[in-house]
Amino acid sequence: MKSTFSVFALITLALLSFGLYQALVAAPTEQTMGEVQRIFYYHVPSAWTAFLCFIANFAASIVYLARRNPKADAFALSTAEVGVVFCTIVLVTGPIWARPVWGIWWTWDARLTSTLVLWLIYVSYLVLRRYTSGGQSPVLASALAVFGFVDVIFVYMAIRWFRTQHPQPVVGGGANAGIDPHMLFALLVNFAAFAALASLVVWIRYRLERLRQQVEEAHALKAIAAGPPLRRAAR
Amino acid sequence: MKWVYAAYAAAWAIHIAYLMALTRGFQRVRDDIEDLEQ
Numbered sequence: 001m002k003s004t005f006s007v008f009a010l011i012t013l014a015l016l017s018f019g020l021y022q023a024l025v026a027a028p029t030e031q032t033m034g035e036v037q038r039i040f041y042y043h044v045p046s047a048w049t050a051f052l053c054f055i056a057n058f059a060a061s062i063v064y065l066a067r068r069n070p071k072a073d074a075f076a077l078s079t080a081e082v083g084v085v086f087c088t089i090v091l092v093t094g095p096i097w098a099r100p101v102w103g104i105w106w107t108w109d110a111r112l113t114s115t116l117v118l119w120l121i122y123v124s125y126l127v128l129r130r131y132t133s134g135g136q137s138p139v140l141a142s143a144l145a146v147f148g149f150v151d152v153i154f155v156y157m158a159i160r161w162f163r164t165q166h167p168q169p170v171v172g173g174g175a176n177a178g179i180d181p182h183m184l185f186a187l188l189v190n191f192a193a194f195a196a197l198a199s200l201v202v203w204i205r206y207r208l209e210r211l212r213q214q215v216e217e218a219h220a221l222k223a224i225a226a227g228p229p230l231r232r233a234a235r
Numbered sequence: 236m237k238w239v240y241a242a243y244a245a246a247w248a249i250h251i252a253y254l255m256a257l258t259r260g261f262q263r264v265r266d267d268i269e270d271l272e273q
Contacts, residue, residue, distance in 0.1 A: 024239070039242040046246065085253045092249065093242040100238050201253070208260050215267045222271065 005203070012200050015193035019045075022186035030183075039097040045191040046089040047115075049198045051152055053083030054122065056202075058149040061142035070213055073138045076145060078205035080125050082198050087119045102165065110158040111166035118155050121148035 023041035030037035060076035063069060094112070095105040106112065125148065128141050159166055170179045171187070179187070 020243075024243075035236050036238045038239045042243055042246050081253075085249060089246045089249050092245045096238055096242040096245065197250075201257075204257055208257060208264065211264045212260075212267075215264055215271065218271050219267075 009200060012196040015196055019190040019193040022189050027183050027186035028180060033101055036100050039093055041186050041190045043090060043093040044187060045194045046086045048191055049194040050083045050086035053079045053198055054152045057145050061145035064142045074206055074209035077129055077209055078202045080122050081205055082202050084122045091119055107165050109164040109166055110162040111164045114151060114155045114158050118151045121151055
């Protein structure tokens with residue numbers, strides 16, 4: 001298990017380095033925006049990776065609601081947390097690109113607003129998990145995740161359904177969409193690298209959550225073995 | 236290029252901060268296990 005993890009970590013590191021080279025050096029400079037367009041190679045793959053994490057969270061939440069399986073709960077929590085990390089990167093790199101290109105950091109168009117709402121939904125999920133206790137906490141969080149997932153679809157479709165200031169899709173955007181093949185290669189390499197990084201971090205986070213669940217169970221068993229506080233005082 | 240470097244640096248700062256939070260999480264669980272064993 002440990003050697004599989006190390007090999008996967010090395011592959012991820014190699015992909016990230018190659019992705020960085022592709023984004024900063026190999027990909028051609030865009031004609032109208034210039035060098036600032038290179039933010040695209042981190043911004044878009046981060047968004048796609050966040051979507052993947054939220055899709056996995058949705059599936060794990062349904063499994064948890066159906067079977068009350070603690071492994072599904074640990075996986076749902078791990079994917080939500082990693083998804084929020086990638087979504088945060090999207091919300092930070094987007095305005096850094098918008099400032100020199102649009103002249104403003106932010107605008108309340110459908111894509112940007114729905115992405116901010118998506119981030120808030122999954123942060124609420126994490127806050128709910130962190131600050132509530134008892135057996136109902138994972139159930140409530142799973143229900144929130146199932147309803148929250150609707151916004152993932154909305155964010156993806158927002159630039160197709162509405163006229164937005166956010167650029168139209170260059171991949172999967174219909175007949176008029178398209179991108180230079182070298183740019184597409186750089187984009188896909190970075191997506192592969194970020195997806196690999198997300199899998200690795202979800203793996204680590206899942207192991208941490210399972211350990212935490214086992215420690216919590218051991219604490220509960222220890223408390224039961226010690227007996228109720230009154231009986232302990234009477235001894 | 237300053238905007239590109241700023242965006243890339245911000246992305247990696249977020250990843251590194253999260254990995255550090257995970258390390259602290261493992262440390263806390265390790266402390267809990269030591270408490271249980273006592």
